[in-house]
Amino acid sequence: MNAVIIDGYIDEPACFGVPPYVSPYIRYIAGALRERGLHETDISYYTIDQLRKSPPSAAEIIERAEVVIVLAGMTVPGKYLRSTPINLTEIESIFSASRGIKILGGPIRLGFSLEGGKKAEKRITNSTDDVIVCQKDIEAFVYDVLEENKANNVLNCEHRFRKVEEIGRWAQKGAFIIKMHPDYPNVTCELETYRGCGRHQHCSFCTEPSYGTSDYRAINDVVTEVSALYENGARYFRIGRQPDILSYHAKDKGGNIPEPDPQALLSLYTGIRKVAPQLKVLHMDNANPGTISTYPEQCRQILRTIVKYHTPGDVAALGMESADPKVIKSNCLKAMPDEVFEAIRIINEVGGARGNNGMPELLPGINLVHGLMGESKKTFELNHDFLKRVIDSGLLLRRINIRQVMAFPGTPMYGHDELVRKHKNMFLKYKEIIRKDIDLPMLQKIIPAGTILRDVMCEVSDVKMCFGRQMGSYPLLVGIPGNIPTGRFIDVTVTRHGHRSITGIPYPLKINTAPLTLIQELPGIGKKQARLIQNKIPFSSHDDFIKRTGFENIYPYITF
Numbered sequence: 237m238n239a240v241i242i243d244g245y246i247d248e249p250a251c252f253g254v255p256p257y258v259s260p261y262i263r264y265i266a267g268a269l270r271e272r273g274l275h276e277t278d279i280s281y282y283t284i285d286q287l288r289k290s291p292p293s294a295a296e297i298i299e300r301a302e303v304v305i306v307l308a309g310m311t312v313p314g315k316y317l318r319s320t321p322i323n324l325t326e327i328e329s330i331f332s333a334s335r336g337i338k339i340l341g342g343p344i345r346l347g348f349s350l351e352g353g354k355k356a357e358k359r360i361t362n363s364t365d366d367v368i369v370c371q372k373d374i375e376a377f378v379y380d381v382l383e384e385n386k387a388n389n390v391l392n393c394e395h396r397f398r399k400v401e402e403i404g405r406w407a408q409k410g411a412f413i414i415k416m417h418p419d420y421p422n423v424t425c426e427l428e429t430y431r432g433c434g435r436h437q438h439c440s441f442c443t444e445p446s447y448g449t450s451d452y453r454a455i456n457d458v459v460t461e462v463s464a465l466y467e468n469g470a471r472y473f474r475i476g477r478q479p480d481i482l483s484y485h486a487k488d489k490g491g492n493i494p495e496p497d498p499q500a501l502l503s504l505y506t507g508i509r510k511v512a513p514q515l516k517v518l519h520m521d522n523a524n525p526g527t528i529s530t531y532p533e534q535c536r537q538i539l540r541t542i543v544k545y546h547t548p549g550d551v552a553a554l555g556m557e558s559a560d561p562k563v564i565k566s567n568c569l570k571a572m573p574d575e576v577f578e579a580i581r582i583i584n585e586v587g588g589a590r591g592n593n594g595m596p597e598l599l600p601g602i603n604l605v606h607g608l609m610g611e612s613k614k615t616f617e618l619n620h621d622f623l624k625r626v627i628d629s630g631l632l633l634r635r636i637n638i639r640q641v642m643a644f645p646g647t648p649m650y651g652h653d654e655l656v657r658k659h660k661n662m663f664l665k666y667k668e669i670i671r672k673d674i675d676l677p678m679l680q681k682i683i684p685a686g687t688i689l690r691d692v693m694c695e696v697s698d699v700k701m702c703f704g705r706q707m708g709s710y711p712l713l714v715g716i717p718g719n720i721p722t723g724r725f726i727d728v729t730v731t732r733h734g735h736r737s738i739t740g741i742p743y744p745l746k747i748n749t750a751p752l753t754l755i756q757e758l759p760g761i762g763k764k765q766a767r768l769i770q771n772k773i774p775f776s777s778h779d780d781f782i783k784r785t786g787f788e789n790i791y792p793y794i795t796f
Contacts, residue, residue: 237382239269240280240301241413242287242330244308244322246342249555250431250444250522251477253307255283255319256693256707257424258417260477261307261342263461264375264398266413267406272382281416284322287330295333304334305378309343311443311644317703317713318696324348331367337381337390338367341374346443346644371395375406397448403428404457411464421469422693422723424517424707427462428477429453429484429504434494439557440567440609441641441649444479452485455500459507466512472707473508476521481552482535483527493530498537505545516691518545519709523552523600528582529575539586543598548591551634551709552583553601558608558615559622566610567649573622576602584631593706594689594730596682601635601710606663607656608641609649616659616666623674632682635710636675638667671735679733683712686759686793687730688743694720700753704728713737717753729793731757744795747781748774758790 243262246253253259262281269279280297287294298304308322331338368390370377376398381390398406407428417423430452433444462473475481484501486494508518520542528535542550558564559573571579580600587598604619626633640656640663643649683689692714694704702720705711714728715737728740741757747769756766768785775781778791 237274237302238278238280238300239274239303239305240282240297241265242298242304242306242322243281243283244306244327244342245284245310245319246307247310247312247314247321248343249312249442250479251343251428252426252474252521254316254321255285255417256419256422256472256695257426257474258414259307259426260403260407260428261375263410263413263425263465264403264406265305265307265378265410267408267410268375268379268402269382270409271405272379274382276412279413281413283319283418284326285319286418287326298330298333299335301334302336303339303378303382304330304336305339305341305374306330307342307374308340309346309348311343311346311642312639313642314639317705339370339374339378339381340367341370341377343443345369345371346446346646366391368393373398375403379406400430400451400453400457404454404460407457407461408464411461411468411470414465414468414470421471422707423470424472424474425465425470426474426476427458429458429475429481430478433479434483434486434488435570436492437568439555439569440652441605441643441647443644443647446646450483450486450494455485455503455507458504459511462508463511466515471512471515472517473512473515474517474519474521474709475504476519476709479522480524480527481520482523482531482538486527491530493524493526496527496531496534496538498534498541501538502541505541509545515547517547517549517708519547519550521551521553521709523554523579523583524570525554525556525576525579526571528579529571532578532582536582536586539583539598543587546598547708548593548597549595549706549708549711550587550598551601552587552598553603553635553637553710554579555603557603557605558611559618560611560615562612563608563610563615567608573618577622577626580626580631580633581629588632593691594683594687595706595712596632596634599632599634599682601637602633603637604639606638606640606659607653609652609655611655611659613662616662620666620670620673623670627674627678627681633678634682636670636678638670675735676733679712679736679738683730683733683738685730685732689714689728689730689740691725692716692728692740694722694724694726697722714740716740716742717757718751729759731759741793744793746796747794748796758793760789761787 372395432447432450434450583600643653692704696703702716727743729743732739
């Protein structure tokens, strides 16, 4: 038997799989196929972007496959630099070309929408009845359906959740699949520690409760997975698939928030470092601000462990959602504004120092959601005031994510999203104000002009401009004037700031061959001074440059 896996990309609050990220689900599916007897050569893997570029050959591959598996679904759609998640028309087209077993799964099982502010539709596909939409875990379904004799009765195969012991095996056996990713070896492997929220009460819009109670993976299973990925060439990792990293192996004490276990996180991070000694990125994602405010000392210990063993530029994304107490109570959110503020302060205290890649070691991020029950004009004012309080206090936020709620069937929010439409214009104006009043000055504090950012990967390029990012969690978008080959890593001098991105130039700048567009971006240099410099080229040394131009302030950023 042969199988083809189509990566339609996924984006969940607690899992990311849009390039350069590869989600754990892809590796689980590949591992489940291997455990059912397929060899690596029997398994093909393509991203939806690859299929878009080669439709005729893609159709042939799909037609020949005996099993076609499509992973898809976004529960928190975002904006993506160079990849777009699969749409329903493309899903239909893929399955129309297939003559084999057709399996669709992932977060799409909960519903489908391409943007925030629109409720997810439960009806996913108009394909024929032989398309199986997995109602629980796609990797478990794939494993079960390939059991002897079940493939002939695929429509009656059970839909179930996978067990942590199973994905412990499948993650290791499926690690080889990353070598088929078009970005390999520059792929960030999303790692799962557990899923299912440990709170006894859940946010009104959250889909995490659909996975049940927290199913913590054994520390050794995660470390063994990293070891297998590392052996297959992976060097970039993010511990991202969990609702709250601080609650990994936490103890249920009967309250709404379980008690963190600092030793578990220490064992996890030291274990990863032991099996992947030359890794280039080790980042994290979600953290519950309520956990930090409830258990500040345990969380300080965990944050110190993370800063000691991770790589700089890390971000702890805090699910604040709202600074309005009425909205917080109406939607059972995780923490009150003062509690979130304290969490921000503690993360800054532990992780605010600048690391060797030019970014602070670890900073908090904030997620704000609009259109929630109880929202009013006052909500927008309270959110703005909270962010102003943070920046006026000298605290840093690496990322402020502002979105409108996407309501999914089965959540308390479903059917109660009328405020999304009612407040649409207010939301857009408020978002613009936040970008101008908060994001821009915050970015200028985090990475002042003249900061050197190391290892920026060029991802999109044309004649006039290249756009690149560092590998890792919520990396900054860097615009570099000029045409630089994609896939190349360069160091960059930060020169200017946008609301959510920066402009930079290669560091050090080869001044004798640099075009005017790059020279004029040097700190303190404009078009007029750039022309003066260019007219005096070539320079033989720093002393020669300073003597003939007088521009001492820029000599640290140039080379000859």
